[in-house]
Amino acid sequence: MTRLTGSALRVTIFIGENDTWHHKPLYTEIVHRAHAAGLAGASVFRGIEGFGASSLIHTSRLLSLSEDLPVAIVIVDTEERVRAFLPKLDELVTEGLVILDDCEVIRYVGRGGDGEDTRRNASEGTPRDTPEATDGRGDADGKGEKSL
Numbered sequence: 001m002t003r004l005t006g007s008a009l010r011v012t013i014f015i016g017e018n019d020t021w022h023h024k025p026l027y028t029e030i031v032h033r034a035h036a037a038g039l040a041g042a043s044v045f046r047g048i049e050g051f052g053a054s055s056l057i058h059t060s061r062l063l064s065l066s067e068d069l070p071v072a073i074v075i076v077d078t079e080e081r082v083r084a085f086l087p088k089l090d091e092l093v094t095e096g097l098v099i100l101d102d103c104e105v106i107r108y109v110g111r112g113g114d115g116e117d118t119r120r121n122a123s124e125g126t127p128r129d130t131p132e133a134t135d136g137r138g139d140a141d142g143k144g145e146k147s148l
Helices: 027-038 079-091
Strands: 006-016 040-046 069-077 098-103
Touching: 006 027, 027 040, 027 079, 027 098, 040 079, 069 079, 079 098
Parallel strands: none
Antiparallel strands: 006 069, 006 098, 040 069
């Protein structure tokens, strides 16, 4: 079963690594709240260099400035679910940047125990190797070969 495929909304939150919420990292609180809200996924990425509103450059190359590196939290789900989550971000993020982008999701869920390819066609929600998702010859590209 594919949980999210097709059109989606991506929210990217840029904060500092040292930003906290009740004595724990802010990025941890955001990810835990996204999980509790049932969103499809969230990931945290630590930057190696950057600057924001303060115009101070934070970099991992200088020990004296490596304490507050930029962090990006990326969350993807349907537009409705992401927009419903935004008020929780308003409560948590006091300094930072939030970006919303329309995106298209292609989710790979792996192979089933019998070797069946369980990747889904975004528009039809059918396994890619079924006749419904191919040109009738077992291939999605019409060239007589199965595509990966």
